[in-house]
Amino acid sequence: MQLLRTLVITSALIFSAGCSTTQQVTLAKVSNPKAISTVAQVAADGNSAQMDTHLELAMTKEGLSVRGKLPAGTKTAKNVDALVSYVDVWRWDIVMYMKNLTVKVHDADSGYLLAIGEWSDSALHGFRDAKLVMQGLVSEVLAKIRATSKP
Numbered sequence: 001m002q003l004l005r006t007l008v009i010t011s012a013l014i015f016s017a018g019c020s021t022t023q024q025v026t027l028a029k030v031s032n033p034k035a036i037s038t039v040a041q042v043a044a045d046g047n048s049a050q051m052d053t054h055l056e057l058a059m060t061k062e063g064l065s066v067r068g069k070l071p072a073g074t075k076t077a078k079n080v081d082a083l084v085s086y087v088d089v090w091r092w093d094i095v096m097y098m099k100n101l102t103v104k105v106h107d108a109d110s111g112y113l114l115a116i117g118e119w120s121d122s123a124l125h126g127f128r129d130a131k132l133v134m135q136g137l138v139s140e141v142l143a144k145i146r147a148t149s150k151p
Contacts, residue, residue, distance in 0.1 A: 011063040021128065025140045025146065034081060035149045036142070040067040040108070042074045042085040051088055054131045055103075058138035059084065075111040076145050083108050084138075088130075095135040097121070098130050103137050105145060 039059055041052065052069070059066050067080050077083060082105050089100040101119045106112060117137045121128060 021122060023116060023118070023137060023140065025117040025137075027115050027144055027145050031033045033128065033149075034144060036064065036081040036105075038065045038067060038080045039082045039084050039105075040077055041069045042083050042106075043069050043072045044077075044085055044087060045072065047088075048085070051086065051134070054134040055084065055086055055138065057131070058135040059142075061135060062139060062142050064142075075106070075107045080108045082106060082114065083111075086134075095127070097127050098133060101130075101133055101137060103141055105141055115141050115145050 041055060047145075056066050070077060070083065074083065085104050085106075086097055086098075087102045090096050091099045099121055103117045105114045107114055117140060119133055119137050
């Protein structure tokens with residue numbers, strides 16, 4: 001009986017640890033000299049219209065004015081405060097699921113990286129809602145940037 005109980009508890013702990021996700025936001029610059037109010041997405045190969053929409057909605061939800069999409073490789077722009085890009089990695093397991101998401105925010109004037117946010121699902125993934133993951137990651141990235149920006 002004791003062995004069965006130990007196996008059940010151990011299995012539950014392994015399963016719960018395997019279903020976790022990780023999210024990390026790193027600031028590249030200690031301070032951002034200006035507040036971000038307008039952004040533009042920089043396109044990347046393999047980006048889908050659905051994930052582009054998720055990014056745009058997440059930025060709008062954060063109170064940002066989103067301008068048109070810029071071509072891949074754009075490093076600077078004059079009509080926005082920041083450039084935002086993302087890379088998503090998808091896998092197949094009965095249905096498609098998002099394995100990783102990386103969001104980068106660059107200063108539009110200098111091209112310098114301001115922050116990078118990384119989200120990763122565990123090996124025992126949970127079929128997370130990509131829209132909610134994008135919103136959560138963008139929200140945390142912008143919160144960290146805003147905490148260092150001058151009003």
